[in-house]
Amino acid sequence: MALTKFATRNLILLSVLILSGAGSIGARFTSGYSQCGKGKSTLKAVSMLFRHGDRTPTLAYPLDPYRDYPWPGGFEALSEKGAQQLHTSGIIKSARYSSLFSTNCDLAATHTVDLDKILVFSSSAQRCVDTVTNFLNGFIKVEWPSSLINVIPLDQDEMLAVPGKPCPKHESIIRTGPSLDDPDFKKIIDFESPEGKELLAYLEKNTGMPVFSSTVLHYLEDTLSIQKSNNLELPAWSEAVYEPYLKPFALVVFKAWASSYYMEFRSSILLRNITNIFDNVIAGSADPNILLYSAHDATIGGMLYFFGVWDQVPGVPAYASSLNLELHENAEIDDDYEVKLVYFPSYNGENPIEIKIPNCQAPCPYKQFKWNFQPRLTPNYDSVCST
Ligand SMILES: *[C@@H]1O[C@H](CO)[C@@H](O)[C@H](O)[C@H]1NC(C)=O
Numbered sequence: 001m002a003l004t005k006f007a008t009r010n011l012i013l014l015s016v017l018i019l020s021g022a023g024s025i026g027a028r029f030t031s032g033y034s035q036c037g038k039g040k041s042t043l044k045a046v047s048m049l050f051r052h053g054d055r056t057p058t059l060a061y062p063l064d065p066y067r068d069y070p071w072p073g074g075f076e077a078l079s080e081k082g083a084q085q086l087h088t089s090g091i092i093k094s095a096r097y098s099s100l101f102s103t104n105c106d107l108a109a110t111h112t113v114d115l116d117k118i119l120v121f122s123s124s125a126q127r128c129v130d131t132v133t134n135f136l137n138g139f140i141k142v143e144w145p146s147s148l149i150n151v152i153p154l155d156q157d158e159m160l161a162v163p164g165k166p167c168p169k170h171e172s173i174i175r176t177g178p179s180l181d182d183p184d185f186k187k188i189i190d191f192e193s194p195e196g197k198e199l200l201a202y203l204e205k206n207t208g209m210p211v212f213s214s215t216v217l218h219y220l221e222d223t224l225s226i227q228k229s230n231n232l233e234l235p236a237w238s239e240a241v242y243e244p245y246l247k248p249f250a251l252v253v254f255k256a257w258a259s260s261y262y263m264e265f266r267s268s269i270l271l272r273n274i275t276n277i278f279d280n281v282i283a284g285s286a287d288p289n290i291l292l293y294s295a296h297d298a299t300i301g302g303m304l305y306f307f308g309v310w311d312q313v314p315g316v317p318a319y320a321s322s323l324n325l326e327l328h329e330n331a332e333i334d335d336d337y338e339v340k341l342v343y344f345p346s347y348n349g350e351n352p353i354e355i356k357i358p359n360c361q362a363p364c365p366y367k368q369f370k371w372n373f374q375p376r377l378t379p380n381y382d383s384v385c386s387t
Pocket of ligand 1: 121152158273276277
């Protein structure tokens, strides 16, 4: 679908918004290490891919009654609530994973942490950097240098930001979403039918924004849902369309993003990044064995589709949810480790969903896991993206 001049301008505005962001949220909290030293852990390494916490809207639409609402930090910023979600998540994950970085559990108060064991990558979106900052404040008790966070510049980002490093050949699905005549929209309403046309006209009239692509519907739903969760009364016109149409439309757009070829090869690059480091840990190097990736809902959604496990999770990844790959010692497996894929659907749950890895019976041996995905690993971002 061709972009209008208006659309292009808005996309540029969007990218500017993505690149700019809130100042860092530096609040420090106290934390506890309830599990430290309790029993022997089988854990060898872990990677955690998480979504940023609660945020402010991406945009205001032209006729938005809250167009000038003073969102703290501006658009697309991690909110105070989001900062606390990540801090809580950090405390919870430290209880599960502290055996990996704590060399001394005798005195919880003087807990020693080997920062060399932790490798952190963040999408360049400021809310993701703020997210992992708050996570780390809950996860480790000691002071840590800001250089611990490796922010991947957007124009080099092959794994986390969506879209990231330019890939004109495949990234248009992210910018435009699926076409409005996609069969999944037709299950909700046919945009070619009189009712469908009426609905689009209704939305355009009330928002002042042309629906030039399905991403517009996604951002509209997103903005309304965030306003609602901030106790802002939604405009009367939205009542008739929000639940029955905008919410299911947003899900269609999200699934199209997450299941796209674009996300497929980026997920494969992320998986290889993780397994390369796991391989080094297994080979006995002193490489970090706690990998943190601070990213977006679509990054997690892409991985869930890549692994073929989307059906095992409760829908679009919530704020501060995380998808973790754990490497465990297991006496049942000769000369190899067990891989577990676990999903924390919320920031505060202690017991993750244990995901069944397709074609790998639990306990899933790490080598078999890698072997299964080997054929789908993309050799090189640039070669896939070159036109
Ligand atoms: C993982 O990805 C980061 C960011 O692109 C890169 O700097 C690093 O070299 C990669 N590591 C491995 C082992 O692939």
